[in-house]
Amino acid sequence: MNSNFKFKLLSHLTAKKENQGFTLIELLVVVIIIGVLAAIALPNLLGQVAKARTAEGRSGVGALNRAQQVYRTENRSFGNLDNLDTKVADGKYYSFASANGGSSSLATSTATPVNSAGDQTTAQTGTVTYDGSGFTITTSW
Secondary structure (H helix, E strand, O other): OOHHHHHHHHHHHHHHHHHHOOOHHHHHHHHHHHHHHHHHHHHHHHHHHHHHHHHHHHHHHHHHHHHHHHHHHHHOOOOOOOOOOOOOOOOOOEEEEEEOOOOOOEEEEEEEEOOHHHHOOOOEEEEEEEOOOOEEEEEEO
């Protein structure tokens, strides 16, 4: 092929490309790449959201267990949710309860999901026991 012809062909294609913008094929490739990236990232993102919601319940149960330990140390018995000096309140995903069951050696704190199926949350339970020498905390999730 003549080098002059090659030069004119390339300059013609380059000039034409600059005036027209993106081709349909180029746009389709970009849309496909974005779709594949979204398909990979979305399930991972939704899993992290469910973990964060579950962490809310665990955090609340942990705070209630610590409040039970403080109450037991000061009053020689465990308290109910109303007696505890804590800021744990029912939230969007969990409702909290803490009870001593009439015992001075055992208290149970629970986080009950408001909508477990729709929010992907599970029940969280924590138990504080006192045996005269120290506290033992048991959690279940």
